[in-house]
Amino acid sequence: MKQRIGSIQKHPLVKNSLLYVLTDAVNKAVPFLLLPLLTHYLLPADYGIVANYNVYVNFLAIFIGLSVQSIISVNFYKLDKAEIGKYIFNIFFVITTTLTTCGLVIFLFNKQIEEFLSVTQIFVVSGLAIGLSQVLSSISLIIWRLEERPLAFGGYQISQTICDVVISLILITMFNMGWRGRLIGIGTSSVIYGFISIFLLWKRGYLNAFYNKSYIKEILGFCLPLVPHALSIWARAGSDRLIVSKLAGVSASGIYAAGFQFGLLISFLTLAFNNAYAPFVYKSLSISDESILESKKQKLVRFTYLYIVALLGLTFIASIASNFAIDNYLSAKYADAKMYVGWALFSQAFQGVYLMYASFIFFVKRSGSLAIVTFVCSSLQVALSYYLVKSVGPIGAAYSNFAISVLNTAIVMILSAKVYPMPWLNFRVIFAR
Secondary structure, eight states: OOOHHHHHHHHHHEEEEEHHHHHHHHHHHHHHTTHHHHHSSSOOOHHHOOOOHHHHHHHHHHHHHTTHHHHHHTTTTSSOOOHHHHHHHHHHHHHHHHHHHHHHHHHHHHHHHHHHTTOOOOHHHHHHHHHHHHHHHHHHHHHHHHOHHHHHHHHHHHHHHHHHHHHHHHIIIIOOHHHHHHHHHHHHHHHHHHHHHHHHHHTTTTTOOOOOOOHHHHHHHTTHHHHHHHHHIIIIIIIIIHHHHHHHHHHHHHHHHHHHHHHHHHHHHHHHHHHHHHHHHHHHTTTOOOOHHHHHHHHHHHHHHHHHHHHHHHHHHHHHHHHHHHHHHHHHGGGHHHHHHHHHHHHHHHHHHHHHHHHHOOOOTHHHHHHHHHHHHHHHHHHHHHHHHHHHHHHHHHHHHHHHHHHHHHHHHHHHHSSSSSTTOHHHHHHHO
């Protein structure tokens, strides 16, 4: 038993996962711990504006970036470093085109966006720069993840979060800029680190100027089908806030967003673990020896089941702790956020289960199939959220979020088993030891 525990502790997956969890915990903990302070200085309506603006920026980032980090992940172990640098240069070429297209659309619908978000024109246009910067940062982060360098990955994220928080707090507390100060903090830190990302990619040899038409075709062919997939994730994470804001008011949206902020307690764990787990899956399934590959598959399945049980148990504990935190640390103006916490946490837990199975689908490059499933589920969530919010109020969005999380996870589990067979039901062999 001691030998087995020792081997588990020394396993690269465990070591990297712990580092990702620790660094991502710090990264997520900073804004989370600031929640009591932000709820003190920002009215629910102000918090709602900030939440809606983040949804807007994330929406732009989908169309600017086309989830290019996914194609980098798939090709990283197949190409040498110089070729990856050429690949990333052609990704930049694609991003330039998508950024221009998004800019034209915003120019045409600028007034409508201003009114819907309750912000001025400068913030609407700035969303393009913030979205682009987030895409650039994601490229540097995925390279560090694939290189299995969690300290560099975490250091970049943590330092950006600190930059964001410091600027925001100065503007909010010292200059009384309210929601504007928060948006300026987000935007300034994002743009600064976007430039840092470009410099680091060039400095480390991951940016080689070489136009390659076949690379661009491959990038578009792989990434365009991921847009519906990314939109589905966006819809599930952000559309509910917009619906609540539209039907119940910005203040209600702010309280809803504050409650769902507690979902970070679970999401940072699942996302941090997936940062280490996905490359491990790709490596394990790339083995050519059939007998070794079969053994790897059994271990992956066994671990997946244990992970699901542990995750759901942890989520239950987190829901109890979160209710205590709201009662004792948040401003009384946000007391109603308590009703959303449990739904937020369990929705994120099922999202974590979904990520485990999605890795197998990405491995066989069936991103199109995954996109169809998640897009249909997200469409259902938007429709269901709209209906339930109109019927029972903002809590309806929480009901919808949880229900679709469960449905989406179940369908992706079935799809994963279909596109890449694994011994999911061979329990006798899986738990033989």
